[in-house]
Amino acid sequence: QVASDSTRYLNVALLVRVACEMAAATLVTYACLEAFPETWEALLIAIAVMVLVSYVAVGVSPRTIGRQHPLNTATAAAYVLVPLARIMGPIPQLLILIGNALTPGKGFRKGPFASEAELRALVDLAEQESLIEDDERRMVHSVFELGDTLVREVMVPRTDLICIERYKTVRQALTLALRSGFSRIPVTGENEDDIVGIVYLKDLARRTHVNRESESDLVSTAMRPAAFVPDTKNAGDLLREMQQQ
Missing domain, CATH: 1.10.3640 (putative oxidoreductase fold)
Structure with missing residues (x-):
């Protein structure tokens, strides 16, 4: 009860x-x-x-x-x-x-809730009592940490960024995605700093599966618009925005 x-x-x-x-x-x-x-x-x-x-x-x-x-x-x-x-x-x-x-703000409709520290302690206790696995404990902790993380902390360094030029073909983009292991690859324009879009591995696979001749199409015909956000944006807020899109 x-x-x-x-x-x-x-x-x-x-x-x-x-x-x-x-x-x-x-x-x-x-x-x-x-x-x-x-x-x-x-x-x-x-x-x-x-x-x-x-x-x-x-x-x-x-x-x-x-x-x-x-x-x-x-x-x-x-x-x-x-x-x-x-x-x-x-x-x-x-x-x-x-x-x-x-109290200023929205308040709590149903009353006060446990603090983040208390919830973290409960998760640690549950792991110690073998109620959850260690990877589950780490996953819950990462959820809390995401709320305090800025976008720049999870960004891929510019020197490690895998890109493809917009004049490359769909086949070349598919090969690059399979070789690099990334499912999303930025598409560049005039130079490496000119990001014009994002190409998705699933879009490339679907496109070539439906029409094999599309492998020779330009990758720019298969790319999606790129989202640009400030590096000071909260990573949790950005994730929610991306999930809604």
Whole structure:
């Protein structure tokens, strides 16, 4: 039940955690004010106690226990979260709507999500527990890294670029593609810096399969338009644009 609507129960858990932290801070402060005559001394001790308790009881211990015993922890948490969710009703979602209204930007419709660091840690843990393979872990990490990568970081160096002149034939382009191993080859015009288009291996293969005589056609008749983007563009954004085309 919790897994089928994880966002709802995550919001409930976050609300309960915040409420417990606030209640604990209030009670500890009240107890310190009663125990110590000096206000500054009581507040200083209350802050020290709450920092220690929050770090151990809220920050470190739950994460460690959850990672070491994920199934048992999730099962125990479900027994608490399910009745709490019924009692609270729409309160967590209402608080999210209020937070989104006060926060600049689009906000989160369903509530806060895990940070990138937490997701990376979960992926590493899944690999350690043999739930996923190492290549799958690296693939997920590469997805995160793509969002922080600029186009210039994945560009082929100019000296390593395999090109073909526009006056070459389709047969020559097909041979170059098979020999180089690249499925897309830039087509040049007046010089090597004059990129006039891109020729695709699949287009060449389809063209020659339908008509063998087309092997003697100019490669410029089979090329597609080349897309020019600034090298400072985000690689993830460029990938999405290319997928839509």
